[in-house]
Amino acid sequence: MAKDRIYFVGIGGIGMSALARYFRHEGWQVAGYDRTPSPLTAELEKEGIAVHYEDSAAAIPEAFREASRTRVVYTPAVPHDHAELNWFLGRGFEVLKRSRMLGLLGEGKNVMAVAGTHGKTTTTTMVAHFNAVAAGEGSAFLGGISKNFDSNLVLGAGRRMAVEADEFDRSFLQLHPKEAVVTSVDPDHLDIYGTYEAVREAFSQFAAQIRPEGTLILKKGIDLPLDRKDIRQYTYHVNDTDADFRAENLSVDEGGYYTFDLVFPDRRVAGCRLGIPGLVNVENCVAAAALVWCEGFRSDEALREAIATFRGVRRRFDFWVNDPRRPAGTIYMDDYAHHPAELRAMLTSVRKMFPRRELTVAFQPHLYTRTRDFAPEFAEVLSLADRVLLLPIYPAREEPIPGVTSEMIFEGVTAPYKKLIPKERLMDEVEALPAGGVLVTAGAGDIDRFCVSVAEIVRRKNG
Structure with a gap:
């Protein structure tokens, strides 16, 4: 019998909840555990997903206790002695990390990945919105709640799939993107990596997994050791004139909203006004537009509209x-x-x-x-x-x-x-x-x- 049920251990996480919503939309029976109630778990419950908050094998719903019909997805933030996770592991269930499941969903898609120790959530959400408005297609798994979509999941037509490539627990090494942007490589998660050099090595390994004939876009100034002759490589920056993608002719109003020209390797899109304030978001916009440029967009006017109508991400600026x-x-x-x-x-x-x-x-x-x-x-x-x-x-x-x-x-x-x-x-x-x-x-x-x-x-x- 084919599997039609999926159980999430740590369902309230931002990445986990997006996967739960996806499988619910696809017709699977979905349930899960999380440590405490939150606005995210409340939304999942409103959508018909059963969530409980007691780590006990006895609390697992009866419908999800059959290995032949149930997949289990867990977040690496769950401790190794978690009772429910170990119950599934000890009984022959198919058990996958969240990152592995995301990698499986990306097979057959044009994955547009955003990696970086900061900046990736807003940039990924911009990619999703720009795809929808300027190209009329694309799905996305986001690390925050988009104000445009009112969700961390975007379900759209076409092969484009925007994803936030998370470096925690080396999760992004489950992805093989067609295009990728790296916003930053700062020392972080040293409890996982041990040293900054190990962080850089992981980012290099992620970049090495870009598909042949794909594209890597690095924030100018990032130095990643990478020996790939079969991919295109570009740089971006908010205003460095040596970067391949950049903003020029920036002006700001009293509310902190910027107007600028977007410069691409093959064109200039003049008179862009970003729908959210802050210079840091202009830089995120340059990175997102660079990724969308790789896949193409309908017109300069469509891209200007996408930039102007972007409303941001909850908890990001x-x-x-x-x-x-x-x-x-x-x-x-x-x-x-x-x-x-x-x-x-x-x-x-x-x-x-x-x-x-x-x-x-x-x-x-x-x-x-x-x-x-x-x-x-x-x-x-x-x-x-x-x-x-x-x-x-x-x-x-x-x-x-x-x-x-x-x-x-x-x-x-x-x-x-x-x-x-x-x-x-x-x-x-x-x-x-x-x-x-x-x-x-x-x-x-x-x-x-x-x-x-x-x-x-x-x-x-x-x-």
Whole structure:
């Protein structure tokens, strides 16, 4: 009997939930486990997918206990002693990592992959939107919730398939893309890789898996050892005139929205205006447009329309309060940044957008290992702000490491105002902020669960 049921261990993850939605759409019976309820699991349950939150083999629904009919997909973030995962492994079920399943779905498709230690979610989502609007086709598996599609899954006609190529646990090595862009290769996930050189080697291996006659597009300045004569290689940059893909004639309005010309190897698309603010997003746009150029688009006007109508990704440079009718009011933005390089790119862009406003950052460090490995870098970047509110570490999949706390970062912060606070004090600190500045909440943990409340306070204070 053919398999028609699929069970997800860790179904609430952003990549896992996209796969769950895909199989639900394809007619499979879908269920899964996650550690805690979240907005994502609530959406899955609304869509008819059964989710439970107790790690117990007894909690696995009866329909998914038959190996001949059930596939099991798990995320590497699940611990090795997970009871449900081990129940499946011990009974001969077909058990696949999320990345392996994504690789299987990419077979027979023109996979357009975006890799990088930061920038990949927004760039991948742009690729999906540009494909849909400027080319009229394409599917996508996204690492965030697209505001245009209101989903992390895009189901469209044609062979194009945009995917976020995740370096965590070397997951991206399951992909064999036709085209790939690499946005950044910074030291990260050193708990997995051990050394920065191992990170670079993994990215080189990913690039080496591009299909013959395919295309690699590197952010200018990235040096990856790669011996491939059978693929095209290009560079991109936000404004470096030596890059093959770039933006020129940039101008910015008071809201931080940029107008520019997109320069390709064979053409110039003048007068593009990106639908979301921030210089960092212009660079993401250049990378995304470069990937779409490889597969083609209908016309320059269609691409301009795609760029203008892009609405962004939840938790990526995500403005909750930015009312031009109240120029003296506080601006509030939320961002997923959780690595020093991401934080620097984000804060630098915010500074350029609002150079005369006081900048406050409420930051929640993500992972004990990342805090241990990059505490001085985090402190240096956070010091770009005028005010720093530092929350405790969000552990995610990790157990505490003795001596590793947010204080490691806090001690090195040189901002004029800094405060170490528990999450429960965040609302009080927002209430006490002076009017007219920019407030940013940042981190990859659960700080986003405060966004609605923070936005309500800011709007009330703005009047």
